[in-house]
Amino acid sequence: MKIKKRLILASSSRFRQQQLKHLQLPFEAIKPEFEEYPLFNETAAQTALRLAAGKAHSVAEQFPEALIIGCDQVAWCNNRQLGKPLSVAKAQQMLASVSGQELIFYSAIVLFNPAENRLHQHVDETRVLMRKLTLTQIDHYLRLEPDAIYCAGAAKSEGLGALLIKRIHSTDPNALIGLPIFHLIDFLLAEGIDIL
Numbered sequence: 001m002k003i004k005k006r007l008i009l010a011s012s013s014r015f016r017q018q019q020l021k022h023l024q025l026p027f028e029a030i031k032p033e034f035e036e037y038p039l040f041n042e043t044a045a046q047t048a049l050r051l052a053a054g055k056a057h058s059v060a061e062q063f064p065e066a067l068i069i070g071c072d073q074v075a076w077c078n079n080r081q082l083g084k085p086l087s088v089a090k091a092q093q094m095l096a097s098v099s100g101q102e103l104i105f106y107s108a109i110v111l112f113n114p115a116e117n118r119l120h121q122h123v124d125e126t127r128v129l130m131r132k133l134t135l136t137q138i139d140h141y142l143r144l145e146p147d148a149i150y151c152a153g154a155a156k157s158e159g160l161g162a163l164l165i166k167r168i169h170s171t172d173p174n175a176l177i178g179l180p181i182f183h184l185i186d187f188l189l190a191e192g193i194d195i196l
Contacts, residue, residue: 048108075153091154111187120187124175
């Protein structure tokens with residue numbers, strides 16, 4: 001494996017860092033300085049892609065010769081965007097509102113090459129059908145899976161969130177966790193990174 005450029009993950013998410021570690025590529029994780037909020041009349045997919053690109057661009061000045069990975073994920077249900085609840089109370093409300101519903105997770109991935117001003121980008125769509133949940137089940141899940149408050153839609157699918165899910169339809173099972181690896185590999189190859 002030949003890594004010609006420094007690889008930076010513009011994320012403080014330990015979930016995404018763990019996913020990238022599975023590829024056994026040397027990388028550094030840098031927390032991006034970028035405000036995350038949806039814009040008026042922006043679709044969930046547009047929000048996810050704008051935030052992913054914004055995160056990558058926010059660290060580009062520090063690492064102008066690196067390849068920078070930016071990611072973001074937004075969930076959509078009942079005609080509204082669902083981000084990370086960040087509190088147990090909000091997670092309880094969010095999970096109660098999506099009980100028995102279909103959620104669409106938009107997972108955006110970008111690879112930015114600042115030296116060449118080249119941006120590769122993709123938004124992966126994953127459809128998740130949630131089980132009908134009681135408030136007791138939601139409370140029990142959140143006690144056992146405290147990290148769920150840091151996940152879009154409060155459903156940590158790689159953990160106990162699998163108990164909440166009836167069905168998943170996706171072209172990349174990694175995308176639901178937060179990092180669409182299949183497209184990232186394509187982007188790295190396009191930038192001359194020998195993965196294997």
